[in-house]
Amino acid sequence: MVTTDKDALAVLARADAAMVEVLGALKTLDQSSAVFRTLKVGIAANVTVDLLANYLRRHAYLAGVRLEVAKGNYDDLVGDVQAHAQAGVDLLLILPFFDNLQPAWETQLETLDAATRQAAQADYLSRLRLALQSAQGVGQVLLLGAHLWNPQVADSSPQQQALDAFNAGLAEAAAAHANTRLLETAGLLARVGTRQAFDARFYLRAKAPYTAPFIDHLAREVALATRQFGSVFHKVLVLDGDNTLWGGIVGEDGVDGVKLDPYSFPGNVFWTVQQQLKALEAQGVLLCLNSKNNAADVEELMREHPAMVLKDGHIVARRVNWDDKPSNLRALAAELNLGLDSFVFIDDSAFEIEAVREQLPQVTVFQVPKVLHDYPALVREQVMPLFLAGGVSAESRSKTQQYKSLAEAAQLQASFGSQEEYLRSLALSISLQRDASSQVARITELIGKSNQFNLTTTRLQAGDVAALMERADATVYSFSVSDRLAEHGLTGVLITVDEGSDTVVHSFLMSCRVIGRGVEFAIWRAVVADALARGKQRLRASYRKTAKNALVADFYDRLGLTRTNEADDGSRSYEAPLANLQLAESAWVELRNA
Template identity: 75%
Template sequence: MSDADALATLGRADAPMVEVLQALKVLDGSTAGFRTLRVGIAANVTVDLLGTYLRRHAYAAGVRLQVDKGNYDDLVGDAQTHAAAGVDLLVILPFFDNLQPGWETQLETLDADARAAAQADYLNRLELALQAAEAVPQVLLFTGHLMNPAVGARSPQQVALDAFNDGLADAAARHPQVKRVETAGLLARFGARHAFDARFYFRGKAPYTAGFVDQLAQAAAAATRRFGTQFHKVLALDCDNSLWGGIVGEDGPDGIKLDRYSYPGNIFWTVQQQFKALEAGGALLCLNSKNNPADVDEVLANHPHMVLRDAQLVAKKVNWTDKPSNLRALAAELNLGLDSFVFIDDSAFEVEAVREQLPQVRVFQVPKALQDYPALVRDEIAPLFTAGGVSAESKGKTQQYRALAQAAEARAGFANQEDYLRSLGLTVTLQRDAQAQLARITELMAKSNQFNLTTERLQAGDVAALMARPGATVYSFSVSDRLAEHGLTGVLITEDDADDAGAVRVHSFLMSCRVIGRGIEFAVWRAVVADALARGKQRLKAAYRPTAKNAQVADFYDRLGLSLSSAAGDGTRFYRAELATVQLAESAWVELRNG
């Protein structure tokens, strides 16, 4: 079996276990360049198959997992062991019915105090485990569910489960590297009769069928953005038979199907609600439609059942140009890579055209069975944007990207770029080792590709460890101007050079693409140099490490004013500067404030 055959086998939902295991064996022995991650599992039931299915979905993403299974119901011990082993990801799975033997059955007769005490025992151990795992870059915490979900909403079982999950949520909120993964929805869609195997549960504390373990592994893959391999930002939407039923140019605005009370309009109305929720969570919505612009504008402005309006759209390409060209134009306008785009269209022709010409774009076709459309958005499209949660600062991006368009219009009225930048009233607020910003810092490090000098993908635990380390500083900076509050848009990390006591080394420097080119990238170095000199350092060292996407910053340190000291065969360039004499590039129009 070749590597390609093995990957194809793993991608088949109906592949029998013997073929899955054979494919994993082939890929384990492959010399292909898979990125390697180490995962630890901590569960209060037996979930041996979870490691197998995690590896299955990781290989599909180009990642080779080493899985440490842990012991049975040894949460604190497992967390300590996995953290000491240096795992990149810790998966914690509490099976609610096994908090104590037959826990759901016991709940019928236990009083409230006894019920709370038993659940508090697990939650207390969870807190100790999460403290032990503070150095683990990322932790996935699965929520609890009922083994018998048919009980009523106010039953003792459901009340206890709700309290337990609230406790899990509180614990996750105290530890920024922790992401919760909801299981109730997975169970409802999969079906309890297919998810559980009572025979193996009572014999060996192994409650799940292989099929449901696969669902849990898929959820873990989604929550980690396919183990750190994807981060989509833009959802580009066709209009006719995608946002509404019918063709507006032929049926007219009053003739399209979008009535929430009748089929098929109610399906399109429901899907638009889903898209609106994605936009509120940070996704950028665009239109890419072959239509007369006036017809689409009429629907957006005046149709009584239209959910999406201009306020939710960051950009529109409504014309008669081919869809791939429009996507290229949108990417250029938003200054984003095409691999951050998802495109939805009802036409097989358009879908295939984008797949052929722009293979980096993730493409979906509206289902022929229209009733399946909301499920497609919920189960396959939405997780590309929101799995694992987003920070508060990443929400509401539409207005921030609209500000880019306003800035482009304003720029045309000035004689030169510097005059225009001075007019913006640019302010950069710099913070050092800001624990409260840990989630957003981690998110920005995962997403930033173009302006990223080293492209180090740190998780929350890694960043927290740097914040706590003597001799290291995590700078984070927020940007505002007269057009918009851009939020936290940059990260700069320095640490003392282990081989040169008099030097500070740049670990990472990255910025959101939406604030590039305004002088911000030069202004923050005033503080870095001042801090280093105050600590008695004499030299600053830095490196540019090339990737497929960061060519635009290949000469950044040259422009900043550092001296090239050496270069490696892979394109890596090393720089240094004597702090007492270095003349850094200036951007006097940017006001730098300490937060």
């Protein structure tokens, strides 16, 4: 019997938990006095998906989030979306079941002419565009891609052609709104299998086509796509070497003896996994090594083995030594200036996995499967979605060189007599933009993952950012940073809202990559100048303490504002007259497009 929160979460974490167990665990957690972050979710579907609410809540509780789910009415797309938007949902799910666009739509397609087929699908897409227009104020909208109820038909069939055209229409509608993302379901259906995903009895009797197992998988996809409902943002994948990146032990087998041949087993398994990891690195994931080995042996293998896919340029940091794995993970986190909760670790040793799990529970761990041919599927289906299911902006791709430039900068700094002399040598430059709608995706991503340099840690979704950009009394500043060592990309966001004669700082956050160079102070020259130009008299700001942002507790003191209040929890309020505000020195930073 489930009696405690811990027991309930353990049940929800079990993949084989029966529905009655899941419902019992949800009831326990619903009645719990524990503090959960609360989010509102609305569902709009043209079929019955009542179970989806329960399974969304399952995966949300596992992420420390309590969901309030509004199911909506049956096949009332525009009405549902308008009602959910007015209710202030944080997340909206739109699920179009293709076969139910009209009764037995896939069967009808066999005999319908092209014009009739197109008209029927255009009707739904027209209503979808109206619905998305009504949802512009919703933080995040997930539009689920359509699939066939009976997918066992030829690619050239009327059903497949109509589905492809319909999904193209969904993609076009989603692309028109910054807060909307199309989430494909065809791959999920293929993995689960149609026999396990559908139940004809309930579809024909109650328009409820999906089985509970498929709904559970779908809810997990939603959790991944929203980065566990905004709870996590994985950035770093740390890899063991022996029997993880290659077969065998390089220190014993030698470079020529390890298994990496792409044409024979088991080398082809490790070669395939390395290809997957290389793709992750290209998408912006930081790859690190944490291996008990002689460093020279690993370096030789990566340099000399003809089938080695991952090279030195793909690895941002490494700990190849004989220290314990948890200590090495802590060292890597310190080097990269990233939290351990953004780390994922893969190792073949159960001993090492358990040591990390016990000492660093915030790190997500995976063990290389004992059945080796399951290894690529583990990476594809469990590891890769942790990084990529939330979407990847162009700004996020391949950050390895950016982080390596930080190490180069640290070495360079030692050769200068003073910090300011060193900073002036970097030729730092900020490119500033205001209300740049083309950057909404990257701005939202940065807001979601920035924890250490984040003065308020107010999480916004794309719809929230876009709405602020449209407001006459608000300004969304975004800025990119470059120096003579690297282009760091879009690394900061600052949002202000005018209240009477005051300009109030809504949010200020930056990537840790550029902290401590004066960038954090230089941007305020534009903010103050803009506020004065609008006739404002005072700047107000606040620091809201979180578990991770102690780094910026005194930022506004250092900037030059006056502290007016400090709460018992460490949060602080600040203000200063704009006319004679003396900002912290940052003359060595060029501010462009201001």
